[in-house]
Every structure is written in structure tokens, then in C-alpha cells.
Amino acid sequence: MTAIMTQGAGRGTFARGIHPEEYKHYAEGAAIEVLPTPAEVRIPLLQHLGAPCQGVVATKAPVKVGDLIGEPGGFVSAPVHASVDGVAGRPGAVTLPNGRHVTAIPVKADAEQALTGRALFDAFYGGDWPGEGELKGYEPQAIADVALQSGLTGLGGATFPTHIKLKRNPEKPIDTLLINGCECEPFLTADYRLMLEAASCVVTGALLAQQATGAKDLILCVEDNKRDAAEALAKAAEGTSAKVLIVRTKYPQGGEKQLIIAALNRVVPMGGLPLDVGVVVMNVGTAAALAGAVARQRPLTHRIVTVTGGGVAKPKNLLAPIGASYNDLIAFCGGMTDQAARVISGGPMMGFTVGNLNSPITKGTSGITIMTGAEVAKASETACVRCGRCVDVCPLNLVPSKLAMASRMENLDVARQYHILACMECGCCAYACPASLPLVQLMRMGKALVNRADRG
Amino acid sequence: MAKQDAPEAKGKTETAGVTIHVAPSPHLSDTTFTTRRMMLDVLIGLTPAMLVAVYIFRVHALIQIGSCVAFCALAEFMFTTLRGKKVTLGDGSAVVTGVILGMSLPWSAPWYTAAIGSFVGMGLGKVVFGGLGFNIFNPAMVGRAFIMLSFAKVLGAPAYVDADSTVDVLTQATPLTAAKNWATAVVGAPETVAPDQLDFMRLFLGNTNGSIGEVSALALLLGGIYLCWRRSASWEIPAGVGLAVVVCAGLANVLGLSPILPHLHLAGGALMLGAFFIATDPVTSPLTPKGKFLFGLGVGALIVLLRLFSSYPEGVMFAVLIMNALAPLINQWTIPKPVGGPMPVKK
Ligand code: SF4
Ligand code: SF4
Numbered sequence: 001m002t003a004i005m006t007q008g009a010g011r012g013t014f015a016r017g018i019h020p021e022e023y024k025h026y027a028e029g030a031a032i033e034v035l036p037t038p039a040e041v042r043i044p045l046l047q048h049l050g051a052p053c054q055g056v057v058a059t060k061a062p063v064k065v066g067d068l069i070g071e072p073g074g075f076v077s078a079p080v081h082a083s084v085d086g087v088a089g090r091p092g093a094v095t096l097p098n099g100r101h102v103t104a105i106p107v108k109a110d111a112e113q114a115l116t117g118r119a120l121f122d123a124f125y126g127g128d129w130p131g132e133g134e135l136k137g138y139e140p141q142a143i144a145d146v147a148l149q150s151g152l153t154g155l156g157g158a159t160f161p162t163h164i165k166l167k168r169n170p171e172k173p174i175d176t177l178l179i180n181g182c183e184c185e186p187f188l189t190a191d192y193r194l195m196l197e198a199a200s201c202v203v204t205g206a207l208l209a210q211q212a213t214g215a216k217d218l219i220l221c222v223e224d225n226k227r228d229a230a231e232a233l234a235k236a237a238e239g240t241s242a243k244v245l246i247v248r249t250k251y252p253q254g255g256e257k258q259l260i261i262a263a264l265n266r267v268v269p270m271g272g273l274p275l276d277v278g279v280v281v282m283n284v285g286t287a288a289a290l291a292g293a294v295a296r297q298r299p300l301t302h303r304i305v306t307v308t309g310g311g312v313a314k315p316k317n318l319l320a321p322i323g324a325s326y327n328d329l330i331a332f333c334g335g336m337t338d339q340a341a342r343v344i345s346g347g348p349m350m351g352f353t354v355g356n357l358n359s360p361i362t363k364g365t366s367g368i369t370i371m372t373g374a375e376v377a378k379a380s381e382t383a384c385v386r387c388g389r390c391v392d393v394c395p396l397n398l399v400p401s402k403l404a405m406a407s408r409m410e411n412l413d414v415a416r417q418y419h420i421l422a423c424m425e426c427g428c429c430a431y432a433c434p435a436s437l438p439l440v441q442l443m444r445m446g447k448a449l450v451n452r453a454d455r456g
Numbered sequence: 457m458a459k460q461d462a463p464e465a466k467g468k469t470e471t472a473g474v475t476i477h478v479a480p481s482p483h484l485s486d487t488t489f490t491t492r493r494m495m496l497d498v499l500i501g502l503t504p505a506m507l508v509a510v511y512i513f514r515v516h517a518l519i520q521i522g523s524c525v526a527f528c529a530l531a532e533f534m535f536t537t538l539r540g541k542k543v544t545l546g547d548g549s550a551v552v553t554g555v556i557l558g559m560s561l562p563w564s565a566p567w568y569t570a571a572i573g574s575f576v577g578m579g580l581g582k583v584v585f586g587g588l589g590f591n592i593f594n595p596a597m598v599g600r601a602f603i604m605l606s607f608a609k610v611l612g613a614p615a616y617v618d619a620d621s622t623v624d625v626l627t628q629a630t631p632l633t634a635a636k637n638w639a640t641a642v643v644g645a646p647e648t649v650a651p652d653q654l655d656f657m658r659l660f661l662g663n664t665n666g667s668i669g670e671v672s673a674l675a676l677l678l679g680g681i682y683l684c685w686r687r688s689a690s691w692e693i694p695a696g697v698g699l700a701v702v703v704c705a706g707l708a709n710v711l712g713l714s715p716i717l718p719h720l721h722l723a724g725g726a727l728m729l730g731a732f733f734i735a736t737d738p739v740t741s742p743l744t745p746k747g748k749f750l751f752g753l754g755v756g757a758l759i760v761l762l763r764l765f766s767s768y769p770e771g772v773m774f775a776v777l778i779m780n781a782l783a784p785l786i787n788q789w790t791i792p793k794p795v796g797g798p799m800p801v802k803k
Contacts, residue, residue, distance in 0.1 A: 352481065369483075
């Protein structure tokens with residue numbers, strides 16, 4: 001087994017941040033199950049950060065899992081593929097939980113599917129994977145190309161197209177690739193289960209990404225509340241150049257820039273990207289998808305989604321086709337309980353509430369968190385007491401109370417002076433605020449105002 | 457962006473028979489730490505000092521603190537109702553103001569001064585600014601300052617002393633008055649011995665005369681440490697005060713400006729009460745850790761200056777009020793640099 005490092009170049013953590021209750025107990029023990037093929041999936045043509053795709057499939061055309069149905073609409077874009085065997089329908093509009101209205105292509109599933117159940121899981125994650133020697137035979141550019149053709153995006157939630165991260169840039173060489181297995185959002189356990197159950201697949205993808213970027217060092221980072229996952233990865237990484245690093249559990253440890261500080265003690269300049277400091281960060285789910293895409297020619301058609309919280313009957317981790325509806329997944333988990341109060345796409349810190357459960361899940365849906373009234377409980381809002389708690393927890397060292405006040409007063413000068421555009425909406429400030437102020441909402445408002453004013 | 461914000465508006469949707477709330481992230485909050493809990497912490501932190509007060513000043517302490525609390529609560533209720541605002545008594549801040557005002561008065565202050573101080577403190581000090589969170593000056597100190605300016609005698613040195621009292625400490629001048637007199641006397645007659653009120657152990661334990669809540673440095677220190685440990689007060693402020701007092705008083709002593717040593721400054725008068733419970737009022741102190749420390753330094757330095765060079769024996773109240781006025785400026789000076797530097801201006 002590869003030794004697990006507890007100390008890298010960084011201190012294993014970043015300054016400030018919070019320690020919310022983890023709530024991982026709901027689903028951490030649930031082995032990944034395969035969602036039975038839904039009757040219909042609706043595949044949005046925009047699931048990534050960037051330009052929407054162009055639909056390229058005729059209505060009523062038969063499609064197979066992995067068939068291209070949407071072509072990328074620009075450099076920052078990623079194609080989409082059919083996720084079930086079936087017949088394409090007429091494109092229609094869907095509203096995603098983040099509020100965007102996008103076009104989606106429906107696919108009616110055939111009664112007969114080539115792959116279901118365990119066979120489907122194994123096709124993606126199981127079986128044997130090529131060794132490091134064989135992986136070194138891949139052309140770096142070819143790996144990036146496959147990532148593009150396979151529609152890979154970051155699966156941690158930000159959905160940045162993966163091929164852009166993998167493409168070598170002679171002016172900004174990469175020396176370190178960090179694989180992000182922190183999963184710092186409370187409740188979510190999809191990455192954790194993946195690391196436990198498909199460690200070899202994750203390591204294979206990581207080695208491929210290392211090969212593509214030319215990074216000298218490959219470090220798999222896991223928070224110290226998931227030591228068994230770190231051990232599984234270390235076992236799978238035996239005999240390879242990959243290293244496993246334990247970082248300290250803290251929210252938002254899984255934020256790219258926070259992880260780079262914790263693991264490498266490097267600070268990404270504001271407004272810059274990890275590659276500015278020679279680093280690429282890739283989520284474990286994305287690494288696994290890259291392995292499937294390159295070694296098994298499987299485009300990104302499925303992902304692992306945690307369905308969890310006190311508001312769902314049987315919390316599970318599901319391998320689900322992209323485009324399945326929130327309802328499909330929730331129903332398979334026994335439906336909602338009477339205490340269900342809020343359905344969230346993603347985790348509770350940065351997730352969006354889902355208003356319409358018929359919406360499809362996308363490449364960025366890491367979980368469905370169904371919280372009870374007690375779990376979302378908040379103290380009643382009072383005036384800001386200027387206690388500075390928000391300042392004490394902001395990972396970016398901003399002054400949230402000032403920013404919130406500036407947004408409220410629409411005082412853009414103060415908002416700029418206090419760096420409102422730097423805010424990443426992680427929610428630490430609002431979590432800690434004793435006055436229960438809607439700080440993140442106010443930040444978003446202020447950012448929108450400043451951006452609008454800057455555009456003139 | 458505007459479009460993205462739309463579905464976040466608070467509301468409920470009925471889906472599949474379950475009521476689903478639509479709300480902005482984050483969906484978790486730290487329910488162990490609320491405004492109310494902070495105020496409760498202050499009261500818990502003040503409890504040891506209140507017990508000492510009752511031990512030394514007997515029923516006077518109860519009357520003084522009780523009446524200030526009652527008047528402050530009444531004042532908050534009246535003012536907010538008059539202005540047609542929601543009554544915010546539930547946050548507990550009026551009670552805290554009342555306790556602190558009561559603890560900063562001498563045992564002999566008549567009831568109407570407590571009433572006036574409470575009403576002025578809550579009215580001028582807080583409600584006119586828009587209520588909790590918007591006031592610039594610490595309301596308790598505003599109320600106390602008003603009493604001092606309009607009823608000088610009530611807070612004057614003789615108000616503390618009752619020559620016929622059966623309680624021993626009440627027959628003596630307060631330590632700071634004694635210290636002031638001593639410092640003056642020493643100039644003419646260097647051999648004058650220090651008054652026995654300035655015995656460090658007496659000051660530290662609280663066996664002295666003074667305002668009701670200030671006598672025991674030990675009790676205040678214990679409560680203050682609790683408050684900082686709970687993070688309901690920021691340790692940076694008392695740390696700043698302590699450091700500045702030691703440095704300034706030490707310097708004054710070395711330069712021969714004052715015979716009073718730093719540790720006596722620390723244990724005497726309202727310093728502990730001020731450092732842990734008054735200067736730390738979050739509303740009227742700066743936001744960032746660095747700002748808080750600077751604020752504490754300012755309070756500490758001003759206390760020593762006022763004690764040594766003003767005509768008053770004590771300086772905590774004015775030191776806090778002056779620094780309250782400077783807090784917005786300190787906030788300006790201490791805007792923290794974001795991790796990764798400021799956002800570059802887009803071209
Ligand atoms: S944490 Fe809340 S109450 Fe405290 S300063 Fe920040 S915004 Fe104000
Ligand atoms: S949401 Fe923004 S202001 Fe609040 S803690 Fe996160 S980065 Fe800081």
C-alpha cells in the first residue's frame with residue numbers, strides 16, 4: 001500500500017472556514033446502487049459552465065447510450081450524450097434548480113437496455129484497469145481530446161469543461177495535479193462511496209490526467225473524516241507514482257483554492273486559475289469519468305448522486321443516468337418523509353433548492369439533499385450586531401457584514417472597496433452569523449449590481 | 457444574474473403532497489450561536505462580578521442593577537413602539553445595557569438618575585441611531601456620561617463614601633480617588649506612603665470601594681475569560697487594552713510622571729469591567745481582528761492618559777466613548793486584503 005501522507009508542502013488546512021455538523025451518517029454506509037432505467041430522460045443541452053450545445057439528433061431517431069446528441073457550442077463547452085437506449089423526442093425547455101431555462105432533448109427509454117444493474121456499474125467503474133506503464137503510452141493531447149469528445153466536466157459541482165484543464169499550455173506548465181476527494185459539503189457521500197468502491201478507477205483517471213497535464217506530482221487529497229477512503233485509494237495506488245494526502249476536515253476544504261493552500265501552500269491570485277500557480281485540481285468523480293472515457297470509450301452519461309437527508313425514506317448513493325428526474329431518484333429511495341421541508345440540488349452549503357421535482361439531474365448534480373424542518377432551522381433574523389464572526393470565518397478574508405450592508409444600501413463604492421467580487425458564495429459567513437442575516441443572498445445581489453454597473 | 461435570483465425568492469411550492477421551501481443557500485446555520493445567546497453569555501460572564509457586588513454592597517447592588525434593567529427595558533419598549541418599529545426586547549441587548557449601566561454606578565446613586573441614565577442611554581445612545589446594530593456609542597456609557605454631566609455630584613468621589621456605614625469598605629475613598637490624591641501628594645512630599653486601598657490583593661479580590669460592578673478584578677477576569685472562550689467577546693480587545701495599559705502606565709512610572717504601577721492600574725477601577733464587557737460591545741467596536749486589537753490599544757492608552765492627566769480619577773467611560781467614535785475610522789484602516797489579493801479590474 002502506498003503510504004498515506006499527513007503532511008504535504010502545505011499545512012493541511014487553510015485559514016478560517018467552518019465546521020458544520022456533517023450529517024454524513026445518512027448515506028455513508030449505503031453502497032452505490034444502480035437506478036433502474038427511468039421511462040424517460042431529458043438531457044439538457046447546457047450542463048456546464050460555458051456555451052450551450054447544439055442539438056444534433058433528429059426527433060424520433062433511435063439512440064444508444066453514449067450517442068452524441070448535442071455538439072459543443074464553443075471552446076468553453078462540452079458535448080452531451082444519450083444516457084439510455086431509446087428514441088429521441090422533440091427538444092423542449094426545462095428549468096434547472098440554479099434558475100436557468102435551457103433546452104433539453106428527451107429520450108424515451110426502450111424496454112430493453114443493453115446494460116442495467118451491476119453490469120452497468122461494472123462497465124463504468126468495475127473490473128481491471130490498465131497499469132501505469134500502459135497509461136504512459138497515451139498521447140497527452142489525445143487524452144484531452146477524448147475528454148472533450150466524451151463531454152467531461154467537473155463533477156464536483158462547478159462543471160468546468162475538463163478538456164480545458166487538461167490541455168497543455170506552454171506558457172503555464174503544470175507541476176502538480178491534485179485530485180479532490182474532500183467532499184466537504186455536509187450530507188454528501190457520493191465521492192466517498194466512489195473512492196471506496198472504485199478506487200482503481202479513480203487512480204487510473206488520476207494517472208491519465210497526470211499524463212495529459214504533464215504534472216510531475218500527483219496527489220490524491222482526502223479529508224481526515226474519510227480515512228477508509230484514503231486507505232482504499234492508497235491500496236489502489238500501490239506501485240504507481242500517485243500519492244495520497246490527508247487534509248483536515250473543514251468547510252470549504254474542497255474549494256479548489258482552499259485545497260491548493262492546504263496541500264501545497266500556494267495561493268491562487270484573485271481572479272486567476274489554479275494553473276497560474278502550476279496546479280490543476282480535479283474532482284475524484286471527474287477522474288473516474290476520465291478513466292472510463294479514455295480506457296473504455298464511455299462518454300459521460302451517468303454519475304453518482306447521493307440522495308440523503310432526514311427528509312428521504314431510504315438515503316442512498318445512486319448511479320443514475322443524466323437527465324433522470326429528481327422524482328425518479330427520490331422515488332427509488334422510498335420517497336420523501338412527512339418531515340421533508342426542503343429539497344436541495346447538491347449539498348446544504350452551496351446547493352440550490354429544487355422547486356420542480358420533474359427537473360432533470362445534470363452532470364453537476366452531486367446530490368439531492370432533502371432536509372427536515374429541524375435541519376434547516378435558523379434563529380430569527382436580528383440586526384447585524386457587528387460581532388465580526390463572519391470576518392472570522394470567511395475563507396477569503398473578506399468583511400461580509402460590510403459587504404452585506406453595502407449591497408443593501410446599494411453603495412457600490414463601499415462594495416468595491418471591500419472586494420465584493422472576490423466572494424465565492426461559499427456560505428461560511430451566513431452559517432456563522434448570529435443574527436441569521438441572509439448574507440450570501442446579499443452578496444449575490446451586490447455582485448450583480450457591481451457587475452451591471454461595470455458593464456456600463 | 458437577475459434571472460438566477462428570481463427562483464430564490466422565499467416561497468413554497470406544493471409538489472407531490474409535500475411542502476417544499478424555496479430559499480437561498482446556505483441551508484445550514486450555526487444555531488448554537490445567536491444574537492440572544494451572545495447577550496446571555498454577557499450576563500453569564502457578569503454573574504461573578506454581580507455576586508461580589510451583592511456581597512459588598514448588599515441590597516444597594518440589587519436595587520441599582522434591577523432598576524437600571526427595568527428602566528432600560530421600559531425605555532427600549534417605549535421608544536421602539538413610539539417609532540412604530542417591531543419591539544426587539546427579545547434580543548436581550550436592553551437587559552445587558554441595563555446591567556452594565558447599573559454596575560457602573562455608585563451604590564448611592566438615586567433612583568431617578570438610574571432612570572434618566574437608562575432613558576438617555578437607550579434613547580440617545582441606541583434607538584435614535586436605528587436600534588441595535590446601528591448605534592455608534594455604547595448605550596450604557598452614553599447614559600452614564602449623561603448622568604455625570606448633569607448630576608456631577610452623583611458620580612463624584614464623595615458619592616461613594618458613607619463614613620457611618622457598617623460595611624468597612626464604604627467608609628473609605630475609592631482606590632482611584634485615593635491614588636489620585638496620593639499621586640498629587642507625592643509631588644510635594646516624595647516620602648508619602650501609598651494608601652492602603654492600593655494594596656494589589658485587595659484590588660484584585662475586590663475588597664474595595666467603587667462602582668457596584670467594578671470592585672473585583674478577579675471576578676471580572678473570570679467572567680471575561682468565559683466570554684472570550686465562548687467567542688461572544690473578542691479577546692483581541694481586552695488584550696489590546698491590557699497591553700496598552702501596561703506600556704503606558706509603565707512608561708509614565710519610569711518617566712516619573714506617576715507613582716502608580718501598571719498592575720494597580722489593571723486591577724483598579726473599572727478597567728476589567730471596561731476591557732472585557734464594555735469595550736467589547738461588538739456593535740460599537742471594529743469588525744476585524746486587527747481593528748479590534750487597535751481599538752483595544754486605543755482604549756487602554758486613553759484610560760491611562762485620562763487617569764493620570766484629567767481631573768477625573770477614572771477614564772474608562774470616556775476612553776470607550778472616544779474610541780467608539782473612532783471605530784468607523786479604524787474599520788477603514790483595517791480593510792483586510794483578500795486571500796489572493798484584490799480582484800483585478802477588468803479591462
Ligand atoms: S456575523 Fe452577522 S451579525 Fe456578526 S458582524 Fe457578521 S453580519 Fe453582523
Ligand atoms: S460567502 Fe463570500 S463573503 Fe461569505 S464567507 Fe464565503 S467568500 Fe466570504
